[in-house]
Amino acid sequence: MTLLQELDKIYFFMKRDILSFSTYKTNILLSVLSALFGALSYAFLGANAQMQSVLTSYHINFTTYLLIGLAFNTYLSQSLTLVQRTINPWSLEEVLVSPTGLFTFIVGSSMWGFIWSTGVIAIYLAVGVFAFGVVLSVNIVGTVLVVALGIATFIGFSMIGAGILILTKQGDPVTTVITIATNLFGNVLFPPQVMPQALQVISYFVPQYYFFTTIRQVLTGATLQAILPDLLVLILMCAVILPLGYLAYSWCLRTAKKNGTLSWF
Amino acid sequence: MATLNDYAIVTRDLTKTYKSKIRSPDQRTAFFQRKNRTVTAVDHLNLEIRRGELFGLLGRNGAGKTTLVKILCTLLPPDEGTASVNGFDVVKQQMQVKQSIGTIFSVGERGFFWRLTGYSNIEFYAAINNVPRRGRRERIMEVLDLVGMKDNAFEVFQKYSGGMKRKLALARALLPDPPILLLDEPTTGLDVVSSRSIREFIRNDLSRKAGKTVLYTTHYIEEAAQICDRVAIMHKGQLIALDTPDSLKGMAKKGEVLDVVVKNISEAQVNGLRCVDGVASLAADVQDAVLGQTDLRLRLENADALPGILDFFFKEKIKIVNFKQEEPTLEDAFIELTGAGISE
Numbered sequence: 001m002t003l004l005q006e007l008d009k010i011y012f013f014m015k016r017d018i019l020s021f022s023t024y025k026t027n028i029l030l031s032v033l034s035a036l037f038g039a040l041s042y043a044f045l046g047a048n049a050q051m052q053s054v055l056t057s058y059h060i061n062f063t064t065y066l067l068i069g070l071a072f073n074t075y076l077s078q079s080l081t082l083v084q085r086t087i088n089p090w091s092l093e094e095v096l097v098s099p100t101g102l103f104t105f106i107v108g109s110s111m112w113g114f115i116w117s118t119g120v121i122a123i124y125l126a127v128g129v130f131a132f133g134v135v136l137s138v139n140i141v142g143t144v145l146v147v148a149l150g151i152a153t154f155i156g157f158s159m160i161g162a163g164i165l166i167l168t169k170q171g172d173p174v175t176t177v178i179t180i181a182t183n184l185f186g187n188v189l190f191p192p193q194v195m196p197q198a199l200q201v202i203s204y205f206v207p208q209y210y211f212f213t214t215i216r217q218v219l220t221g222a223t224l225q226a227i228l229p230d231l232l233v234l235i236l237m238c239a240v241i242l243p244l245g246y247l248a249y250s251w252c253l254r255t256a257k258k259n260g261t262l263s264w265f
Numbered sequence: 266m267a268t269l270n271d272y273a274i275v276t277r278d279l280t281k282t283y284k285s286k287i288r289s290p291d292q293r294t295a296f297f298q299r300k301n302r303t304v305t306a307v308d309h310l311n312l313e314i315r316r317g318e319l320f321g322l323l324g325r326n327g328a329g330k331t332t333l334v335k336i337l338c339t340l341l342p343p344d345e346g347t348a349s350v351n352g353f354d355v356v357k358q359q360m361q362v363k364q365s366i367g368t369i370f371s372v373g374e375r376g377f378f379w380r381l382t383g384y385s386n387i388e389f390y391a392a393i394n395n396v397p398r399r400g401r402r403e404r405i406m407e408v409l410d411l412v413g414m415k416d417n418a419f420e421v422f423q424k425y426s427g428g429m430k431r432k433l434a435l436a437r438a439l440l441p442d443p444p445i446l447l448l449d450e451p452t453t454g455l456d457v458v459s460s461r462s463i464r465e466f467i468r469n470d471l472s473r474k475a476g477k478t479v480l481y482t483t484h485y486i487e488e489a490a491q492i493c494d495r496v497a498i499m500h501k502g503q504l505i506a507l508d509t510p511d512s513l514k515g516m517a518k519k520g521e522v523l524d525v526v527v528k529n530i531s532e533a534q535v536n537g538l539r540c541v542d543g544v545a546s547l548a549a550d551v552q553d554a555v556l557g558q559t560d561l562r563l564r565l566e567n568a569d570a571l572p573g574i575l576d577f578f579f580k581e582k583i584k585i586v587n588f589k590q591e592e593p594t595l596e597d598a599f600i601e602l603t604g605a606g607i608s609e
Binding site: 005008009012020024095096099254257258259260262 | 335375
């Protein structure tokens, strides 16, 4: 098994998904329109509903705050359901009997989703920059680092959820809990500072808070040094959640194989 | 004297047990008191399949055939015993096993992407099965040509007929040119013509010309009889017979075989017929539900049993539509060994 061979496999996973995706032309159009109109709606909302706490805490206007939150939430949502989407009962066994490792399988199955999400993010940011005068000053290294950490952490959650799904065959509670936590405490649509003190505390225990705090900062010019405390917390959380997710997923996969229930859905 | 190296597939005391919740209405229990039922799908199975052999595994639904195939292709770990494929252990050397096999599962269209063309589907599987990038296109066209799908390669998969889908599944299994093929009921659900075409391809091209080792599971008795070098009969997770199709047929030759078509026979009467002196085994298949005709296949211990049987029909007022004496078939051997017809 060479690296080139594995990259080739990842490319063909991606090609398969692109070819399949491209046959749903109406869906593509609707997704683009939905991203465009979503961005416009939230940008109008942000432009007309300034939030003092945003200005105070993040030194950016509410439109910028909102658009970055929404745009990068796309990545996290993509990551959160990534591993579950690879559990296609119709193809799982066929892929598992091929000489393809779990890592290549997961990465290959998710590549196209990430590329598409990047396109959606571009729509959000383009609307902000060109229609609403949002000013971005991107720290590229910081952005790549924070996005990678966010994705990795959420893939960890996704693997735990997928593992549960493999065993229970029904909806996994992890995705639901994490989605709720992201929307409420994740610093996506509003800063935790607007919530009561008791609820604000919860934010400091969810990785989404650190992801959205740091991504906004690196997109508006902050240096790595400036975001270091929050970044370190994010790194720590990622270092715990990602391996935990891998272990949980591998264990659940092994258990389902042992029980012979892998393709029972 | 054959050595282990002469065998493509070897199992030793292979055992796989499933636990399942009891769900049948008469056995239903309260939510917190649900009982587990243990089913031994493969029971201390010892099997040796020679290299280049076309080996049939015959058994009813639930006999354990698919479980065995899944263990051999590494999808299921055994609970006890060992299995090796191409000399590699299915638990400890999974990657080598996967590189040695091509597999078709009983639902042939599984794993295909319906909105992609046949070619794109095969191209994807070529990549994940390590078919080298250089020459990959040629290899894909070669296997598509081999299974007779070259002309339909660029049509969308969802427009294929059942037979074409199964042929594409065969092409997928052949892609990496594996020495061993595990074909789990590859003709299930296909029409007669498609079935025959696939059987002939397996027999003539894969087995005879290419020298592949083929493990062919089926519950179609005649399929196994027609194409396999040796046939094993699997029943309740165990191998109860293993020999050439002709030798297996010979097992049923000790007695007489009668094929009787009767009208309006009840289940109680069928059971009564089983108890008639000299009836070694009996398989009953409804031949025409509208006309109420049932085909009874009786194997007699000897010809002396015939008057007793005719007497039973007379007393029970069962109308005989057709009556003939037949040569024993593999099905008779199956009935003899398992005590029931394959579809029962």
